[in-house]
Amino acid sequence: MRTLLVTGGAGFIGSNFVHLAARQNPTDRIIVLDKITYAGNRDNLSGLDVEFVQGDICDGPLVDELVSRSDVVIHFAAESHNDNSLRDPSPFVDTNLVGTFTLLEAIRRHARHLHHISTDEVFGDLPIDSPERFTEETPYRPSSPYSATKAGSDHLVRAWVRSFGVSATISNCSNNYGPYQHIEKFIPRQITNILDGRLPKLYGTGEQVRDWIHVDDHNAAVLQILDHGRMGETYNIGADNDHVNNRQVIELICELMGVEDYEHVADRPGHDQRYAMDSTKLRRELGWAPRYTDTETGMRAGLTQTIAWYREHEQWWRPLKQQVESGYQERGQ
Numbered sequence: 658m659r660t661l662l663v664t665g666g667a668g669f670i671g672s673n674f675v676h677l678a679a680r681q682n683p684t685d686r687i688i689v690l691d692k693i694t695y696a697g698n699r700d701n702l703s704g705l706d707v708e709f710v711q712g713d714i715c716d717g718p719l720v721d722e723l724v725s726r727s728d729v730v731i732h733f734a735a736e737s738h739n740d741n742s743l744r745d746p747s748p749f750v751d752t753n754l755v756g757t758f759t760l761l762e763a764i765r766r767h768a769r770h771l772h773h774i775s776t777d778e779v780f781g782d783l784p785i786d787s788p789e790r791f792t793e794e795t796p797y798r799p800s801s802p803y804s805a806t807k808a809g810s811d812h813l814v815r816a817w818v819r820s821f822g823v824s825a826t827i828s829n830c831s832n833n834y835g836p837y838q839h840i841e842k843f844i845p846r847q848i849t850n851i852l853d854g855r856l857p858k859l860y861g862t863g864e865q866v867r868d869w870i871h872v873d874d875h876n877a878a879v880l881q882i883l884d885h886g887r888m889g890e891t892y893n894i895g896a897d898n899d900h901v902n903n904r905q906v907i908e909l910i911c912e913l914m915g916v917e918d919y920e921h922v923a924d925r926p927g928h929d930q931r932y933a934m935d936s937t938k939l940r941r942e943l944g945w946a947p948r949y950t951d952t953e954t955g956m957r958a959g960l961t962q963t964i965a966w967y968r969e970h971e972q973w974w975r976p977l978k979q980q981v982e983s984g985y986q987e988r989g990q
Contacts (some may be wrong), residue, residue, distance in 0.1 A: 660686040662727035664714050664760065665734030667691035669838040670774070672701035674731065674876040679705055681880060690714065690723055691734070692752075696839045700973065714756035717763070724763035729883065730771045732760060735810075737776075739803050740841075740925060740988075746802035753806035754813070761817045764825075771825040772883055773814045777868065777895070778804035779829060782929035785864055790899065790935035791829075793891045800929055811891075818889050826886045828879060830894040831934045834959065835872035836966040840974050841981050844869075844960070847907055848967045849974050851914045855982070858990065861924030863904030866931040870896035871959040874947040878936075881943045895934025896947040898956055909957065913964055923989040 661678065665671040666689030675687055687707040691697045692714070702709060712719045714734050724730060734756060736742065736749040757773070764771050780791040781798030797812075799805040817823040834844040847857040878894045886892060907919050939945050949959035967974060 658684045658686065659728040660688065660726060662688045662690060662723050662730045664690045664730065664732045665697070666707075667693060667697040667699055667701050667709070668733060669696070669835075670833055670872055670875060671733035672698075672837050673835060673872045674733065674879060675702060675705060675707060677873060677876045678880065679707070688723055688727060690720075694736075696737075698837070698973075701837050715751060715759050717759050720759050721763045721766065724760070724769055725767050727769060730760065730764060730769055731879065731883070732757065732771060732773045735774070735807065737803060739778075739801050742801050742803035742806075743925075746806075749802050749806040753803075753810050757810040757813050761813060761823060765817060765821050765823050769824070771814065771823065772879065772886075773811070773825060773827045774879070775811050775827055775829045776804065776807050777829055777831045777893075777932045777934050778929065779808040779811060780932075783931040783933060785866065785930050787931060787933075790895075790933040791893060792935045793829075793893055793938060824888050826882050826888065827891040828882055828894050829891065829934070830875050830878075831868035831870050831896065831898075831932055833870055833872045833875050835963050836970075837973075838872075840977055843903065844906065844910070844963065845967060845974070846981070847910050847919075848914070848964050849978060850982075851910070851916050852968060852971070853978055857907050857911060857916070857919040858922045858985070859904060859907050859919055860922060860928065860990070862921070863907065864902050864930070865928060866899060866902045866933070867906075868895045868897070868899040868932050868934050869901060869906065869956060870894065870898070870947060871949040874949055878939060878945045881945045882939070885943050887942070892939040892943070893934045893936045894939060895936045896950050896955070898950065899931070899933035901956065909960060910964070913957070913961055922985075925990075
C-alpha cells in the first residue's frame with residue numbers, strides 16, 4: 658500500500674488519472690491537492706474514496722505537510738491554456754514555476770519521489786510538412802508564456818535531480834482529449850457548441866497539426882512510468898496522430914454528431930503549426946501502447962466516447978457555456 662499525492666487532481670487530466678489509478682490500484686491511498694480555479698471541479702472526483710485538499714501548490718507549509726504524508730507525488734497542477742497565457746502570463750509564472758519550485762523543495766526535504774507532467778509544447782513547433790517528431794533529446798523552443806513556464810518547470814525538476822539527488826521522472830505528452838475537459842479547449846468546445854445548437858468554430862484554416870491522445874492513454878503511460886520508469890529519465894507520450902490537422906478533427910466531430918457546417922474564426926496569435934511526438938523510448942522500455950491511435954479507428958472511437966460523455970453530462974458543462982462563448986466572441990473567435 659502506498660500513498661499518492663496528486664496535485665491538480667480535480668482538473669481534466671489529473672481527475673482522469675485519479676479515476677484510473679483508483680481502479681487499477683485499489684489499495685493505494687490517494688490525496689488530491691487542487692486550488693479549484695475555473696478549470697478544476699470537485700465534482701470530477703465524485704464517487705471516489707480520496708482525501709481532497711483545496712489549496713495552492715505555492716503554499717509552502719501546506720505542500721510540506723502533504724508531501725510528508727505521501728510516498729509518491731504526481732504533479733499535474735498547472736495553468737495550461739495558451740489563449741489565457743497570452744492575455745495574462747502572471748498566473749502561469751506563479752503556478753508553473755513557483756509552484757513547482759515549492760513542491761520540489763518539499764520533496765527534497767522528505768526524500769519522496771516525483772513524477773512531473775509536462776507538455777510537447779516546450780519543444781516549440783515543426784513545419785506542417787515536416788517528417789520530424791519530437792524526441793526526448795529535442796532542444797526546447799517554447800513560443801508562449803504557457804509553454805515557456807512549463808519548459809522552466811521541466812528545467813527545475815532536472816536541476817533538482819542533478820544538484821540535490823531528488824528522485825524524479827518527467828513525461829512530455831501531446832494534446833489530450835476526453836471526459837472532464839474544460840469547454841474552452843478545442844475538442845470539447847466544438848462538441849458542446851453542437852449540443853448547444855451553435856456552429857463549431859475553427860481557428861483560421863485549421864491546418865495546424867496536433868498529436869491527439871485520449872486522456873486514458875496518457876494516464877496509462879503515467880502509471881507505467883511510475884511503476885517501471887528509470888529514475889531521472891524523461892519519456893515522451895504520443896499516439897501517432899500527428900498526421901491529423903484541426904480541420905480534419907472538427908470535420909470528424911461534425912460527422913459523428915450529424916452536422917454539416919462549421920465556422921472559420923480569427924486565428925490565435927503565434928499559433929504553433931505542428932506537434933509530433935516520438936514515444937519510441939516509452940514503448941520499447943516500458944511496453945506501453947495507446948488504445949486510441951489512428952484517425953479512422955482509434956480517434957473515431959475516442960471521439961465517439963467523448964461526445965457521449967458530454968451529451969450525458971450536460972449539467973457539468975452547461976453553466977459554463979455562455980461565459981466561455983462570450984469571451985471568445987469578444988476576441989472574434
